[in-house]
Amino acid sequence: MNKIITNKAQCTKCGDIIESRHRHDFVWCKCGALAVDGGRDYLKRSGDIDGYIELSVTEPAIVSESKQGSELKDDRRAANTGRKKRNQARKSTT
Numbered sequence: 318m319n320k321i322i323t324n325k326a327q328c329t330k331c332g333d334i335i336e337s338r339h340r341h342d343f344v345w346c347k348c349g350a351l352a353v354d355g356g357r358d359y360l361k362r363s364g365d366i367d368g369y370i371e372l373s374v375t376e377p378a379i380v381s382e383s384k385q386g387s388e389l390k391d392d393r394r395a396a397n398t399g400r401k402k403r404n405q406a407r408k409s410t411t
């Protein structure tokens with residue numbers, strides 16, 4: 318599980334940025350279309366969620382920012398040479 322550092326979101330209707338600072342901190346935006354809850358324990362979004370901008374920060378998201386330089390992985394695809402075994406049908410005539 319990702320560790321939550323900041324639990325917040327922005328309502329696209331009123332532009333209000335709301336943040337839930339602790340587990341039972343249930344915060345509504347100005348227009349009442351969006352609410353955040355859960356603090357650092359869980360990310361909960363409530364209300365008329367048509368659109369909101371997620372502004373939460375979780376731990377792995379910060380780590381990825383410091384990485385620079387692309388690591389190219391050499392993908393070697395093993396060519397499958399399909400060998401078909403042909404069984405020679407023996408015709409036994411008695």
Ligand SMILES: [Zn+2]
Pocket residue numbers: 328329330331332333346347348349350351
């Ligand atoms: Zn709003």
